[in-house]
Amino acid sequence: MKVWISEKISKPWRKNKKILASILHLLIHVGSLLPLLVGLWDFWQGNLGANPILEVTHRSGKTALTTLILSLSITPLRQLLKWNQINKLRRPLGLYAAFYAGVHLSIYVILDYGFLWGALLANSLTNKFILVGSAAGTILLVLAITSLNLFRRKMGASWKQLHRFVYGAGVLAGLHFILAVKPGVLRPWPYAAILLLLLSYRLPPVQTWVKKTR
Amino acid sequence: MAKLDYTEITPKDKYLNRKEFLKALGIAGASVAVLAACQDKPFIAGDDLPRQGVIPAAPNSGGSTEEFGNILTAYEDVISYNNFYEFTTDKEGVARLAKDFQTSPWEIQIGGLVENPGPISMKEIRNRYPTEERVYRMRCVEGWTMAIPWQGFPLSALLEDIQPQSSAKYIRFESIYDPKTMPGQSNRYFPWPYVEGLRLDEAYHNLTLLATGIYGEDLLPQNGAPIRLVVPWKYGFKSIKSIVKIDLVEEMPVSLWMESAPKEYGFYANVNPTVDHPRWSQATERRIGEYSRQPTIMFNGYKEEVGSLYEGMDLRENF
Numbered sequence: 194m195k196v197w198i199s200e201k202i203s204k205p206w207r208k209n210k211k212i213l214a215s216i217l218h219l220l221i222h223v224g225s226l227l228p229l230l231v232g233l234w235d236f237w238q239g240n241l242g243a244n245p246i247l248e249v250t251h252r253s254g255k256t257a258l259t260t261l262i263l264s265l266s267i268t269p270l271r272q273l274l275k276w277n278q279i280n281k282l283r284r285p286l287g288l289y290a291a292f293y294a295g296v297h298l299s300i301y302v303i304l305d306y307g308f309l310w311g312a313l314l315a316n317s318l319t320n321k322f323i324l325v326g327s328a329a330g331t332i333l334l335v336l337a338i339t340s341l342n343l344f345r346r347k348m349g350a351s352w353k354q355l356h357r358f359v360y361g362a363g364v365l366a367g368l369h370f371i372l373a374v375k376p377g378v379l380r381p382w383p384y385a386a387i388l389l390l391l392l393s394y395r396l397p398p399v400q401t402w403v404k405k406t407r
Numbered sequence: 408m409a410k411l412d413y414t415e416i417t418p419k420d421k422y423l424n425r426k427e428f429l430k431a432l433g434i435a436g437a438s439v440a441v442l443a444a445c446q447d448k449p450f451i452a453g454d455d456l457p458r459q460g461v462i463p464a465a466p467n468s469g470g471s472t473e474e475f476g477n478i479l480t481a482y483e484d485v486i487s488y489n490n491f492y493e494f495t496t497d498k499e500g501v502a503r504l505a506k507d508f509q510t511s512p513w514e515i516q517i518g519g520l521v522e523n524p525g526p527i528s529m530k531e532i533r534n535r536y537p538t539e540e541r542v543y544r545m546r547c548v549e550g551w552t553m554a555i556p557w558q559g560f561p562l563s564a565l566l567e568d569i570q571p572q573s574s575a576k577y578i579r580f581e582s583i584y585d586p587k588t589m590p591g592q593s594n595r596y597f598p599w600p601y602v603e604g605l606r607l608d609e610a611y612h613n614l615t616l617l618a619t620g621i622y623g624e625d626l627l628p629q630n631g632a633p634i635r636l637v638v639p640w641k642y643g644f645k646s647i648k649s650i651v652k653i654d655l656v657e658e659m660p661v662s663l664w665m666e667s668a669p670k671e672y673g674f675y676a677n678v679n680p681t682v683d684h685p686r687w688s689q690a691t692e693r694r695i696g697e698y699s700r701q702p703t704i705m706f707n708g709y710k711e712e713v714g715s716l717y718e719g720m721d722l723r724e725n726f
Binding site: 315321375376380 | 481483484487488492496498499551594596597667668671683685686687688690691693695696698699700
């Protein structure tokens with residue numbers, strides 16, 4: 194019976210993995226562009242509430258974090274589901290994360306502070322979360338640029354090492370959110386919990402276990 | 408001080424950008440001059456102010472301004488953007504969750520070191536203390552600010568009736584605790600109920616208000632109905648909402664924020680651009696309804712009135 198069920202499920206699953214990956218690929222583009230379009234629409238319509246700049250700051254930050262989390266979930270899904278076709282989703286997700294991190298930072302520098310460099314510098318020195326967030330953004334930017342095939346070819350083995358910094362970006366981005374809210378505010382914690390899970394998956398003992406069970 | 412006129416349209420103020428604002432203000436100099444002109448009855452609009460009926464029905468304030476040229480914050484924004492953690496930590500979610508909050512009947516328990524303790528009902532409060540209109544800036548510790556026309560009466564009027572004993576040094580306020588109707592109170596991180604306090608000289612200060620309304624209307628639950636404190640030279644969180652208990656005490660009260668984050672929130676919490684919060688620089692602020700930032704002014708611009716309360720005190724130490 195058990196075998197029969199797993200046969201019944203696994204057979205079409207194996208067949209449709211490729212199609213499913215392509216559908217996911219499309220969904221990722223649509224889903225990742227949607228927050229930008231909705232944001233622009235809400236801005237146009239005046240739907241951003243009493244503090245629109247803060248609202249778009251929060252939205253872009255959450256989108257950056259969400260796409261980063263999704264990009265970090267590709268490898269575990271690929272390994273656990275033996276689903277190699279989804280590997281191609283990693284790069285667009287990472288690029289969207291870097292894009293929204295850039296939007297997030299631009300809103301802060303341009304819209305929020307209007308290039309008041311003195312105030313921005315003071316913030317960076319006094320506020321840990323600004324420093325931590327800037328570091329996360331810088332990593333994502335560097336990874337986005339070097340994701341071009343040109344760099345990938347040129348850098349060889351060091352490319353892979355460089356792109357492991359995405360784990361650091363994940364830690365810093367989660368920390369940035371936690372430090373940005375008042376103590377007792379729970380909004381960052383679901384994100385932090387998922388990040389912790391995805392990053393622990395990369396720990397050597399976990400990896401050994403994954404490889405053994407495959 | 409310029410009188411308020413809700414119907415007056417002054418588009419000039421709306422289009423003043425930050426630079427012009429700074430120039431117009433001359434930062435300290437001009438503001439002190441403006442404030443000094445107000446003498447000891449600052450920012451009180453007076454009785455010739457248009458009352459009910461002329462309040463703009465639309466979310467717009469009609470372009471009227473307070474003495475720094477700040478356009479009054481749109482009523483719609485004042486009632487939809489609130490920090491009231493008893494309901495939720497989401498500022499834009501408070502109004503919806505607080506919609507059915509019961510504020511009648513309501514009474515405040517007066518106790519501690521007073522000659523006349525006991526409960527006082529909202530009905531008695533309304534009968535005994537005539538309200539006046541005052542336009543105050545409200546500066547949130549998060550770096551945003553509003554200009555709000557309050558209806559209220561000086562806390563000193565209540566203090567004169569309840570008569571603090573000579574040993575009383577502080578006043579301690581408590582908000583309502585009712586987790587059944589206030590879902591945010593199930594967040595056990597915070598030591599509910601909300602507690603705030605003032606030194607007695609701060610409490611007696613003429614600027615310190617017990618407010619029961621805004622824009623000529625009774626307070627809505629999200630704004631702290633039926634009665635709240637307004638202390639305009641301190642960060643907004645000092646202005647405790649939905650008060651049910653007032654005690655006169657000898658020791659400095661420990662507020663909810665002092666207890667839950669002692670490094671971030673002190674007892675005084677005076678608006679001070681030179682003392683940063685660990686998470687936010689306090690040098691600038693954004694008025695709700697505008698895009699650019701303005702410099703934050705010492706004591707939220709009320710230095711002339713309250714500066715003497717803190718003479719000789721290290722305000723970095725007593726943050």
